[in-house]
Amino acid sequence: MKKIQVLVAVMLLGLATSCKEQLDVKNPNQPTVSSANTESGIINFAQGGVYVNGFREIKADFYDGVPGYFWSGAMGVHELMGDVVGEEAANQFGNQIGAPDYVILDDGTKVLNPNAPNTQIALIRQVNVNANQGANPLFHEWWYMYSLNSQMNKVLELSEQVAFTGDAATKKATIQAWVYWWKGYAYSRIGSMYYAGVINSAANGTNGNFVTKEKLIEEANANLDKAAALLTTIGTAADYATVMAKVIPDINQVGRGLVPTTAMWKRNINTLKARNLLVNTTTKAMTTAQWTQVLALTNDGIGATDYVFTARSNASGDILAPQTGTVAAKSTGDPSGGATYKISERLIQDYKTGDKRLANNFTQRATPWIGESSRGNAFNTRWALVDGGKKMAGVATLSDRTAGATELYLAGSYEENELMKAEALLYTGKIDDALKSIDAVRTLQGAGLTAVAGTGLTLDQAKEELRRERRVGLAFRGLSFYDARRWGVIETVANGGGRKGAVVVDKAGKVNTNATIEYHFLDYWDVPDNELKYNAAAAGSAPTTNPKS
Secondary structure (H helix, E strand, O other), X not given: OOEEEEEEOOEEOOEEOOOEEEEEEEOOOOOOOXXXXXXXXXXXXXXXXXXXXXXXXXXXXXXXXXXXXXXXXXXXXXXXHOOOEEEOXXXXXXXXHOOOOEEEOOOOOEEEOOOOOOOHHHHHXXXXXXXXXXXXXXXXXXXXXXXXXXXXXXXXXXXXXXXXXXXXXXXXXXXXXXHHHHHHHHHHHHHXXXXXXXOOOOXXXXXXXXXXXXXXXXXXXXXXXXXXXXXXXXXXXXHHHHHHHHHOOHHHOOHHHOOOOHHHHHHHHXXXXXXXXXXXXXXXXXOHHHHHHHHHHHHOOOOOOOOOOEEEEOOOOOOEOOOOOOOOHHHEEOXXXXXXXXXXXXXXXXXXXXXXXXXXXXXXXXXXXXXXXXXXXXXXXXXXXXXXXXXXXXXXXXXXXXXXXXXXEOOOOHHHHHHHHHHHHHOOOOHHHHHXXXXXXXXXXXXXXXXXXXXXXXXXXXXXXXXXXXXXXXXXXXXXXXXXXXXXXXXXXXXXXXXXXXXXXXXXOOXXXXXXXXXXXXXXXXXXXXXXXXXXXXXOOOOOOOOOO
C-alpha cells in the first residue's frame, strides 16, 4: 500500500509553524506526491487537509492520548456535557467538564460537584490559560477547525494555479466545492461552540478581528452556499465523480460513505444549514419563520438512500483507530475496565421499554460501577456498551471496534435530518406528520417499537417522543450538548433548567429514580487563551469572553 504525502501547514491562527511534509491517509489508488501544484498533488492536499489536519493531526505537546484526537477527544467533551457519557479520568479535566453543579438524590441529599472550583463555569475560567496547553479542554476543537480552515484556504489558492487535465472546469469546480463545504463545516463548528472567532480566508497568516458567533454562522452558511452553487454548475459532469473518488479516502467509500452525486451533496448542505439554525437558537426563542426555514431545508435535506460524509476505522488507524478513534469506541466495555467514558444512566433512561437498540448495544452489570467520589457526582453506572453489539438482526450497532466496522458520520445523516424535520413539524402544528418522521428513524435503526403516529398524542407527549429519540437515535454523534443547550437543560433549575426525575446511582450504589440534576454549564465557550496569547483581539473586536456566570 502506497503512502500519500501532502504538504501540511499545521497552524493555530496566531501561532503558525512552517510547512512540513507529512504522512497522510493511505490509499493504494493514489500516487505519492511531493508537491500540491499538480492535479494529483492538489487532490492529495485537499484530502489530507481534511482527514489529517481537520481530524487527526495536532501539535505533539497539545495532544493527550487518554481522550484522543478530534472524534474521541473533542467530541468526547460534547458527549460529556450532553450527559451521554461520564468520565473519571482527569486528563483534560474530563472528570470535571461534564460534572453537574449538584445532584439532589431521592432522599433530598444534595451532592455537590466535588471538584474545586465546584462549578463548570468557574473551572473553565480557571483552566483556560495558555500554560495548560493540551490540558485546556477549550483548545482542541478550536485548533482542529482552524487548522482545517487554513488548509482549505491553501487548497483554494492552489486550485487557481493547477493545470487540470480533461474537463478542467469540472475538476476545478469540484475541488473548490470541497473547499467551501469544509470551510462551511469548520465555521459551523466554531460558531456553534465558541462565543467569538476569526474569519480568515488567507492561505497564510491570520488577523485579530474577532467576530460574534452569529457572524461565524453567517460565514459558515455563506461558504456552504458557495459550495452548492458550484455543485449546481457541475451537475452530472463525469469528471466530478472521478475527482471525488480520489479526494475521499478509499477506506471511507463503503456503506453510506460512497461518492455522493452533486444533488446528494446539496442535500447534505441543506441538512448542515438546518443544524446551524436549530442548534444555535434556543427552542424558546425560535420563531415560526425559523421553524418554517428548518422545515424547508430538511424537506430538501439528506434522504434515506443518500450518500453522506463518513469516516471508517482501519487497522493502522489512519483516520480512526478501531479501539480508540471515536467516543463510542472509548465508551465500549465494562466501566471497571479500559473504557475511558462511562455510559450515563440518563442515556439508558431515555430508551423506551422494549427498544431493541438498548437490548442490542448494552449490558447491565450485576452491581453498579462506582467511581472515585472525589472525581464526580453523577457518573456511576450499571451499564456497559457492547463491542459489536449482540448481533440482533436489523438493529443498529453503536460500537464495533473491528477494523473497518465503524461508520462515523462526519456531518449530517438521514436520522438527524428526519428528526430536525420532525421538530419543525411539531412546532408548526403538524403533530402526526412529525411522529411519522420519528417512527421512520426508529424503523431504520431497528428499534422494534410500536409506531406513535396516529395514536392521538398531545403536543407535549410528541415533544417528549422527539426529545428521547434525539437522545438515543443520535447518541455518540456530537449533538447531545447542542440539544441540552437549546432545550435549556444546562440552565439552572431555578431558571427552568436541569433534569428532574433522573436516574442517578449514588456513591453507595443505591439507584435513585427521582433525582434532580443541576448542570449549569457554559453555553458558548470563551475563546481559548492558547489563541489570544499569540493573536490578541484587535480594536473593535467582539468580546472573546462569554459574560455568562
